[in-house]
Amino acid sequence: MVSTHRGASRARLGNAPAAREWTVIETLRGNPDQISVVLKKNKPQTFLGLGRASLPRTMLEITVADCLRSGVTISRSVTVNDGRTYRLVTMPIIGPTGSIYAVIVWSASIIEQMPQIPKVGAMEWSPSGVLTATPAAAYLLRPPNDRPAGHTVPELLASFEDWEDKFGFFAMFEMFSLNGNSRTDEWAGSAYKRYEDGTLHKLHIAARAVGTGAQRRIRAVVCDVPTTDHPTGTDVAVAALRAVPILPGHALALVDLGTAFVHEWITDDPHLAGWPHHHPTYDNDGRARVAATCYDLALGQPAATVEARIRFNPLDDWIDIHSQWKRLDTIRPQAILDITPAVPHPPPISGCSLCADLVDPRRLK
Structure with missing residues (x-):
């Protein structure tokens, strides 16, 4: 069993192999019983069980649990049954909430130099x-x-x-x-x-x-x-959107119907170009219309027209928009939206320097 004391503590193990590269173990749910390997020997893993990691499962379970409890980097020595001593290092990766989202682990002989810590x-x-x-x-x-x-x-x-x-x-x-x-x-x-x-x-x-x-x-x-791979290329839905001509004062968007996520946005109008980096708020009627339209098109309705009111800052006035939706038959239902504000050239979003810069008269000359 591995000692849970930090520092130069020792423990007797079987003939454990040394992991020459860092292993990344996700702890996203904060439960030591629900953890998995996501990076092993610099190769991505899809929630790999600890039993298939480069280090013994018992060692990993104990050292990760210790790191979750302490919230600090732990370095210890581990002695295996044949008398060899290894260095074992665990480091917590803190998430934006302050909880530990992952633990990275490295082990090798005590004379071996630690490799670069993974990003x-x-x-x-x-x-x-x-x-x-x-x-x-x-x-x-x-x-x-x-x-x-x-x-x-x-x-x-x-x-x-x-x-x-x-x-x-x-x-x-x-x-x-x-x-x-x-x-x-x-x-x-x-x-x-x-x-x-x-x-x-x-x-x-x-x-x-x-x-x-x-x-x-x-x-x-x-x-x-580390990779020598290359991107596989633009997906069909994005390619279809980019092939559609854009009228002045309009924006084209690609929306995922199951989530209502706009995940592609194209416009030549600087007054609309800053919208993608803000999360829109709909009025109650508009939110209901958008949700119902996503549902109808996801089930096969070919097209729809939606009028709604949106804003991106509670201090701003509502913006009336007109949108035409056209369903795309892809692996996962998508739709192309043609969006037009009722009033041309809506003002920039309050408090956003990026949006203000996009419509700065000096820039538009």
Whole structure:
């Protein structure tokens, strides 16, 4: 059994192999009985059981539980039955709520130099899809702007070159059952992000749902994974949207009907260009119309017209919008929206310097 004391404590084990690379273990639900491996030997894993990790399961269970209790980095020595001594290091990854979202583990002989600590961040989505991230996760994701209030689904997706199994991610936010598929409680996939220096990064994301009802949240860890892969390319729905001509004063959007998430936004109007990085609030009637339209189109209705009132800041006036919806027959039901404000050139959103810059007269000259 492994000692749970920190420092230079020792424990007798079987002939345990040394893990030369860091192992990332998600602890998203905060329960030592509900943990799994999401990165092993620099390779992404989909909630791999501890029994298939590079280290003995008992060792991992005890050391992770110890790290969850203490909330600090732990370094100890472990002696196996043949007399060899290994160094075992565990480090907690703290999430935006202050809870531990993951534990990273490394073990090797006591004379072996510790490899570079992997880049691992933690984040959380609200039911409406607004993301809050730790500084480490924000560094990896590198969203297009710095917003303390969080980042929306369309601006995050727009910053990626590809997001594998994007629809599986959406299923975690399902408003209603589609074709017998109910909302899921866990998901893992990879996003490809090109950084400012031109390098392509593969970001492995593992997410689990916690809480119920209005308290439901999606917690996740993100790992920077060495890769020689390349994005598979734009999906059919996005390609269809980008092929549609845009009229002046209009915006085109791609909406996932099961969640009402707008995940692609195209416009030539600077007064509408800033909307994707804000989360819209509908008035009561508009919210009901949008939900009903998503449901009807998801079940096969080909098109719809929706009038609604939205705003992005409670201090702003309501904006009347007209939208035309056209269903797309894809693996997961989507729709293209053509959106027009009732009054051309709506004012910038209060308190947003980015929106103000987009409509600055000096910029528009």
